[in-house]
Amino acid sequence: MPLPHCSNPPTPQETAALRERYRLERERRVRPEGTGQYRATAAEFGYFAADPYAGEVAEREPLHDVVDVAIVGGGFGGILAGARLRGQGMAKVRIIDKGGDFGGTWYWNRYPGIHCDIESHVYLPLLDETGYVPEWKYAPGEEIRRHAVRIAEQFALYEHALFSTAVTSLDWDEAARQWTVTTDRGDAFRATYVVTATGTLSEPKLPGIPGIEDYRGHTFHTSRWDYAYTGGSPDGGLTGLAGKRVGVVGTGATGVQVIPMLAEDAGHLYVFQRTPSAVDVRGQRRMTPAEVGADRAGWAAERRENFLRICSGEHAEQDLVADRWTASAALLEKLLPSFRRHGEPDFEVAYEAADHATMNEIRARVAAEVTDTATAAALTPWYRYACKRPTFSDKYLPAFNRDNVTLVDTADTHGIERMTERGVVVDGVEYEVDCLVFATGFSVGVSGITSGQLPVTGRGGVRLLHSWAERGPRTLHGFTSRGFPNLIRMGSLQNASSVNYTHILDEQAVHAAALVAAAREKGALVEPTPEAEDAWVDVCARDAPDHAWFHAECTPGYYNAEGRGRPNGPTAYPHGAVAFHELLRRWRAENMGEALQS
Numbered sequence: 320m321p322l323p324h325c326s327n328p329p330t331p332q333e334t335a336a337l338r339e340r341y342r343l344e345r346e347r348r349v350r351p352e353g354t355g356q357y358r359a360t361a362a363e364f365g366y367f368a369a370d371p372y373a374g375e376v377a378e379r380e381p382l383h384d385v386v387d388v389a390i391v392g393g394g395f396g397g398i399l400a401g402a403r404l405r406g407q408g409m410a411k412v413r414i415i416d417k418g419g420d421f422g423g424t425w426y427w428n429r430y431p432g433i434h435c436d437i438e439s440h441v442y443l444p445l446l447d448e449t450g451y452v453p454e455w456k457y458a459p460g461e462e463i464r465r466h467a468v469r470i471a472e473q474f475a476l477y478e479h480a481l482f483s484t485a486v487t488s489l490d491w492d493e494a495a496r497q498w499t500v501t502t503d504r505g506d507a508f509r510a511t512y513v514v515t516a517t518g519t520l521s522e523p524k525l526p527g528i529p530g531i532e533d534y535r536g537h538t539f540h541t542s543r544w545d546y547a548y549t550g551g552s553p554d555g556g557l558t559g560l561a562g563k564r565v566g567v568v569g570t571g572a573t574g575v576q577v578i579p580m581l582a583e584d585a586g587h588l589y590v591f592q593r594t595p596s597a598v599d600v601r602g603q604r605r606m607t608p609a610e611v612g613a614d615r616a617g618w619a620a621e622r623r624e625n626f627l628r629i630c631s632g633e634h635a636e637q638d639l640v641a642d643r644w645t646a647s648a649a650l651l652e653k654l655l656p657s658f659r660r661h662g663e664p665d666f667e668v669a670y671e672a673a674d675h676a677t678m679n680e681i682r683a684r685v686a687a688e689v690t691d692t693a694t695a696a697a698l699t700p701w702y703r704y705a706c707k708r709p710t711f712s713d714k715y716l717p718a719f720n721r722d723n724v725t726l727v728d729t730a731d732t733h734g735i736e737r738m739t740e741r742g743v744v745v746d747g748v749e750y751e752v753d754c755l756v757f758a759t760g761f762s763v764g765v766s767g768i769t770s771g772q773l774p775v776t777g778r779g780g781v782r783l784l785h786s787w788a789e790r791g792p793r794t795l796h797g798f799t800s801r802g803f804p805n806l807i808r809m810g811s812l813q814n815a816s817s818v819n820y821t822h823i824l825d826e827q828a829v830h831a832a833a834l835v836a837a838a839r840e841k842g843a844l845v846e847p848t849p850e851a852e853d854a855w856v857d858v859c860a861r862d863a864p865d866h867a868w869f870h871a872e873c874t875p876g877y878y879n880a881e882g883r884g885r886p887n888g889p890t891a892y893p894h895g896a897v898a899f900h901e902l903l904r905r906w907r908a909e910n911m912g913e914a915l916q917s
């Protein structure tokens with residue numbers, strides 16, 4: 320189908336035609352099982368989640384000691400909390416992580432081509448504090464992982480850390496005013512404060528393809544890359560794939576980065592696509608320290624604040640990062656009130672026109688870059704910009720012009736039909752592959768204290784999720800909940816969110832450390848008053864922007880619970896991250912007592 324012509328602004332007829340096209344493409348893909356179509360990487364598929372990087376995990380004696388703070392999760396959330404707590408003078412800070420080292424998502428994800436698609440100078444945290452200046456506009460994954468290690472070393476976080484260890488329960492002991500932290504390695508130690516920083520996309524998932532267990536070729540998930548099989552490194556050189564038939568399932572943000580690398584080294588690459596990504600311009604380049612103003616104190620904090628303001632619809636004098644995220648900012652936070660303030664009276668009409676303009680540019684790019692017209696048509700995305708995670712690559716689309724790459728579109732069969740001993744069946748055709756890579760993403764929100772996977776028992780033996788069962792989640796600023804003293808949660812629930820999530824995590828870490836420091840100084844517990852908690856829950860509910868209509872019209876994916884039409888994930892503070900951070904700063908100066916109990 321040719322691209323429909325679109326004037327700027329689009330005519331009512333053009334808008335109606337696009338809406339209809341989006342509806343049809345959505346209908347083609349919605350599956351009645353919703354999120355039930357996936358399989359967890361557990362039980363017989365547990366080997367997909369095993370740690371390929373930790374080597375032999377050394378036996379150790381279980382711990383029964385006492386620490387000042389236990390932090391669950393050693394990704395950037397946990398590391399930043401640790402760094403900020405160390406900055407407040409906390410001596411014994413213990414970070415616990417399932418992985419064999421710090422880094423979280425950057426520990427697990429080491430696939431070829433891995434980069435962060437948020438500018439490195441705003442994504443990498445604590446650049447001002449560590450003096451580190453990234454070389455590239457978009458940092459490779461290994462550089463980011465090393466930066467996580469750098470912060471952990473600088474703030475002495477290795478000293479008490481526990482790796483290859485999963486926290487299995489948190490229990491409050493009212494008499495001792497401490498938490499008991501138990502783990503899958505037999506530990507049962509005490510902590511005065513607990514911070515949870517468990518992330519949202521931490522467990523790899525597999526499609527529930529019939530016959531997946533029958534496949535006899537080599538297979539793994541992108542977040543557990545098997546370099547022993549492929550050879551090479553995240554920079555490429557996958558010599559083990561020479562002459563091999565390789566399949567990759569999934570064309571999301573990970574697939575878009577990994578596919579050009581596989582295309583270079585595989586004998587033949589089959590890309591099994593269900594929904595094409597919107598692939599925007601990357602513009603990777605080296606940047607000098609002078610270009611980012613790294614000679615000035617506070618340059619990194621200023622740059623990331625500027626990025627956050629633009630992506631939150633707030634006023635900014637200039638656009639320092641100036642990339643496709645900032646260019647598309649008004650389409651990202653989906654009608655946040657802050658965008659409305661700057662908008663036209665008829666905001667929805669203007670929004671839709673802007674969306675059409677951006678998506679038409681992205682669609683035109685496919686037509687310009689991919690030579691085979693049928694392949695180009697299959698790679699063309701038909702949905703609104705923020706329906707799926709935007710992606711960025713200058714190498715992805717040209718990879719489909721190679722003779723050794725075949726795109727297999729699975730939209731009409733709702734994904735891969737089945738698997739056999741030898742390969743993959745789509746529309747009755749069997750594609751034999753020696754190796755099949757799953758770039759099929761992660762289950763949303765299955766880890767941590769709000770998922771039930773990590774049970775938390777507070778005052779009076781009350782379970783956190785039981786206490787929320789009737790009236791929904793109840794927090795003050797998302798961090799603390801009544802009945803669960805000295806427990807601080809990092810995450811988006813009734814807190815903030817934005818595309819540059821490490822910035823959000825750092826503000827959360829600063830706040831968590833301030834709460835702990837104030838409580839310690841006053842000999843108090845960190846726990847909100849009932850009035851403060853009620854008031855915050857009201858703020859979050861009263862002003863929540865209605866994104867349901869947006870998600871209801873989107874193609875299925877993890878943003879909308881696979882097409883169920885409601886946002887998938889925690890509900891954040893409704894007025895955006897900039898307003899939330901200002902609110903927290905004011906609150907810390909004036910109202911901290913609302914979260915301290917004697």
Ligand code: NDP
Nearest residue numbers: 434435436526569570571572573593594708734735759760
């Ligand atoms: P996604 O969930 O975004 O993508 C999964 C892919 O697998 C989709 O293309 C999906 O198709 C496809 N898929 C699932 N089931 C089937 C099936 N049965 N048959 C065929 N295809 C199937 O996972 P990603 O790992 O790509 O990305 C997850 C998140 O990680 C991103 O959204 C982003 O937040 C983060 N990320 C960030 C990066 C960064 O640079 N900052 C880089 C990479 C990831 P469909 O769309 O039809 O469901």
